[in-house]
Amino acid sequence: MNLPDDHFSLFWIGLGWLLLVLALVWSIKTAPWHKIKGDSEAFNVFIGTSVLLSFIWAGAASIGGGLSFHILLMASVTLMFGPQFALFSAILALVGVTAMGQSGVLMFGMNAVLMAVIPIFIVWLMTLFAYRYLERHFFVFVLFNGFFAAAVSTFVSLLIAAGVMWLGGLHETEKLTQSFLPYIPLMVIPEAFANGMVVLALVVLKPQWVSCFDDDEFLKGK
Known part of the structure; x- marks a missing residue:
């Protein structure tokens, strides 16, 4: 998404920063700061994830006219760090993207809302729903929290981004319906697949990096 500063009024700039x-x-x-106190491995994973996320976001595929797509990976990051630290990681990544000139400085707030706040909020709500109402099983965690949550959060975020671009005057309805909205389903599938594979790899190889995953609850006795 990486919205530029052009064409957006002070209302949209201010709204983004406020949110x-x-x-x-x-x-x-609300962040569980005690969990990272003296944990150098957690800090290194956090920084490494933020840097990697920054490069992924900077490599957006542009389809012209300021319209671009890229993998968000917010489902994976949220499951790894929880919603609070996922937001911190995303903001660090977006600082890098903005410094590279791939995103508007004034629209930093709105970009952060669209690329981080909204998807993180949706993924976390779905994670809480799964934890409370679904069976605590390895495949439920990977498929629902990783794959499905990534698909839903990306779909909603891109739709809201389209609304912001339209209401903010960046693009007309015709431009969005021809060059942005048709690509949303095409982005949902790779986003879901990428997050599902990342979550699967992490819970198998490095489950200690996934704060929302517990071997005792999701594996033992299953």
């Missing part, structure tokens, strides 16, 4: 600040305040107040 981002509110999300950051909540994250700072």
Whole structure:
């Protein structure tokens, strides 16, 4: 998505920053800071993930006129770190993308909302739903929390991004219906597949990196 500064009014710029600040305040107040105290491995994984995410986001596929797509990986990052630290990681990644000139400085807040706050919120709600109402099973975790949550969160985020571009005057309805909306389903599938594979690999090889996964609950006795 990586919205540019052009054509957006102060209303959209201010709204984006307001929503981002509110999300950051909540994250700072509720983050489980005790879990990372003195944990150098967790810190290294966090920084490494943020850097990798920045390069992935910077490599957006442009289809002209400021329209672009890229893998978000917010489902994987949320399951790894929880919603608060996932937001911190995404903001660090977006700082890198913005510094590379791939995203608008003034629209940083709105880009963060579209690329991080919204998908993280959706993934976390679906994760809580699965934890409460679905069987705590390895494949449920991978398929629902990884694959399906990634698909739903990406679909919603891209639709909202289209609405922002239309209401903000960046693109007309005809442009969006011809060059953006038809590509949304095409992005949902690889996003779901990528997150599903990342989550699967992590819970098999490095389950300690996935804060939302517990061997005792999802594997033992299954």
